[in-house]
Structure formats: C-alpha cells, structure tokens
C-alpha cells in the first residue's frame with residue numbers, strides 16, 4: 001500500500017519521513033495554506049530523497065501554466081489536484097506533463113458526489129478522497145464515513161484514502177475499507193507544516209501490525 005505524508009515544509013523532515021517508510025511525500029503549493037512551500041523549498045526538500053519515493057505537489061484551482069512551471073523547476077514527480085478541476089483540465093494537464101502522475105482529489109460532500117469520479121477515469125492516474133469542509137480546502141483533520149464509503153465506492157482507478165487519518169484511527173479505517181494508498185497530514189503534526197516524527201514512526205508501527213495480521 002502507498003503511504004503519502006503530506007504538508008511537509010522542512011527539508012530535514014523529508015529525509016526522516018522517507019526513511020521511516022513513506023512511499024510518497026506531499027508538498028502544498030496552495031498559497032493560502034499554512035503548509036505552503038515555494039519552489040526553492042521543494043527543491044531543497046526533495047534533492048536528497050531516493051528516486052523510488054514519489055514527490056507530489058498539491059495544487060488547487062490554479063492554471064496549467066503555474067503547475068507546469070512548479071513541477072518543471074522543482075522536480076516533483078506527481079501532482080494532486082485538490083480543487084474544482086474539471087476532466088478537461090486534467091486532460092490538458094496530462095498533455096502538458098505526460099510523465100507526471102496526476103492524482104485527482106475529491107472533497108466528498110455526499111456519497112452521490114462520488115459518481116463524478118467516473119468522469120475522470122480516462123484523464124488521471126489515481127483518485128484521492130478527502131472529507132469536505134466548507135471553509136478549508138484540505139488538511140482539515142475531518143474524517144469520511146469509511147463504512148459507507150466501502151459500500152458505495154469501487155473505482156476502476158487506484159485510489160488514496162485521506163481525511164483525518166492518524167496513527168490512532170488508521171487500523172480502524174483499514175479494517176473497514178481497502179484503498180490502494182493512504183494520505184496523512186494534520187494527523188501526524190505538531191502544528192501545520194511541522195510534522196511530528198514520533199507520530200509518523202507510530203503510524204508505520206501500526207501499519208506493520210496490519211501486514212502481520214493480513215499475512
């Protein structure tokens with residue numbers, strides 16, 4: 001299972017989090033976020049990180065030009081679109097950045113809303129489900145209803161579960177639903193952008209238990 005730790009702002013924490021077992025590191029490229037990082041900060045954070053670790057930039061409601069510039073200059077390997085981006089936008093982004101993984105995030109307002117994910121199947125590599133918050137785009141710590149989601153959501157693309165995941169609730173979540181990846185931000189933080197490495201380590205201890213249980 002892929003494990004993405006998102007909202008990293010400090011370069012030395014990238015190295016530590018990758019060493020603890022993350023398969024993907026996430027960098028917030030949304031200027032309003034307290035976790036926002038510049039191109040220079042991303043470059044510094046990802047330069048020492050092994051190639052096999054995905055480096056994902058999180059964007060929301062910005063332009064293809066802006067995303068392309070950040071990706072090209074920073075060395076990101078993937079893009080997470082966390083706003084209201086349309087399938088057509090994803091299609092155009094794919095043409096601009098053919099080698100880059102595109103993850104389309106959905107802030108799930110209702111289970112009916114999940115049907116819209118089908119419109120993206122041909123244009124993105126992966127989906128991500130986050131909880132909806134009326135004022136904040138992400139990093140809210142709010143959880144989804146994992147049990148209902150398991151009943152209603154069976155996409156044809158690989159997908160990440162996000163939204164309020166923590167070392168304390170991760171095994172409960174994964175007992176109810178089987179995503180291809182998980183994405184954690186505020187659940188492993190001291191404060192926005194300052195990751196709690198003890199919590200990240202505890203997360204991987206919990207996931208190791210799961211591997212033992214599921215054989």
Ligand SMILES: O=C(O)c1ccccc1N[C@@H]1O[C@H](COP(=O)(O)O)[C@@H](O)[C@H]1O
Pocket residue numbers: 006007026028030033034035058060082128130137138139140141142162163164165183184185186187
């Ligand atoms: O983390 C942010 O500040 C952020 C800002 C704008 C868009 C997305 C953002 N984060 C994403 O939010 C989810 C879930 O976060 P949490 O675990 O509930 O804190 C995650 O996918 C982040 O990439």
